[in-house]
Amino acid sequence: MSITERRHRERAQRHDLIIAAARNLAEAEGWDAVTTRRLAEIVEYSQPVLYSHFDGKDAIVRAVAIEGFVELAAAMQHARSQGGAPAAALRAVCGAYIAFAAARPALYQAMFALPVDVKFASAETPPPLQAAFAELVGVLRPFDAQPDQLAEVTWAALHGLAVLCRGGRIPPQGEDARIDLLVNRIIVGGTGAGR
């Protein structure tokens, strides 16, 4: 059965190759340029083979999005482990979030704009996304007795900053100051964990 194993391995490789192709193409030319035909051309197979790997184009985008959640969770965890004091850690995590969104706009777009069926706190929530959210909850715990709710609002604020800045709605140069402002409001306005 070694030959069938090899074929299975090659199929798995091609699976990953399709995801990588979609991600690279989106990052280079935007998601509009990601068509099934261009993906097939990059992978050097015919177009319909994509449908033997994925249920459709949306499934490919969703696979890219999950890769993004993994990396975002890692970036937030890394930022948290670096900063020492609670306030510094919070600032680092927020900064890492914004930096991630700015550095990989197409990836971030796949995670939050394109698919409509990935929730935060649900049974079918992708584990990486749960991990990223938990990271934010953890770093917010010192500042509120209800860190879950605070994490939702903070995530919303970070997401808003990221998307408005990327869309050009908000000038990019003030982004650091806005993060400082956001973090300050979280810190000083808190009810404290012991309340």
Added chain:
Amino acid sequence: MSITERRHRERAQRHDLIIAAARNLAEAEGWDAVTTRRLAEIVEYSQPVLYSHFDGKDAIVRAVAIEGFVELAAAMQHARSQGGAPAAALRAVCGAYIAFAAARPALYQAMFALPVDVKFASAETPPPLQAAFAELVGVLRPFDAQPDQLAEVTWAALHGLAVLCRGGRIPPQGEDARIDLLVNRIIVGGTGAGR
């Protein structure tokens, strides 16, 4: 020249009819259902007439978005004029923003997701959007010496709440509590206008 005048009037009516058709169709079936052919069918003209009114589909969406900005500005202004104390007014404006986004999801999507070229603080910013932003700046002035920056962050937070809630990322039932939390953090964490 009365006949040409009538034709001009009819053209203007058709212009508005196209925008209304796009908006209604998007609100009823989502923006994916808004195609040039379906719009032409609704307006009961051939498809290419759309291109004598607009530069393309994006221009139609942008026209809908600008209608949205007008109504959002009005809603925020109304909310501000109702509330008395600064804190109550702020809460009312934030609530009105979220309510607007929740009540007209497709319209809100046109305003913030689809077109990529509408800025907040720029020369070519649509006046209604400037007005809406100014409304937020005004209601935030009692709470910070730099209301512009605070308004950017607040808008980002509101936008994030709206879009995450709509996307199902965040459970809808806690939205009011999240607004309360956001407003509280803005109020108590402020540096004050006179500092």
Added chain:
DNA sequence: ACACTAAATCTAGCACTGATATATTTTCTG
């Protein structure tokens, strides 16, 4: 009132999209 110009509108079509049914090749099995 009629021919003629110009504007408005429509028909037909292009290149492209995501997706699928069918044909063809390749691989495994008896």
Added chain:
DNA sequence: CAGAAAATATATCAGTGCTAGATTTAGTGT
């Protein structure tokens, strides 16, 4: 080595935004 089965490719479908050319409609000059 023949036949079954899996994997891949060709050809095609309906639908998209958009546009060139034909056609109808309206306004003008005589």
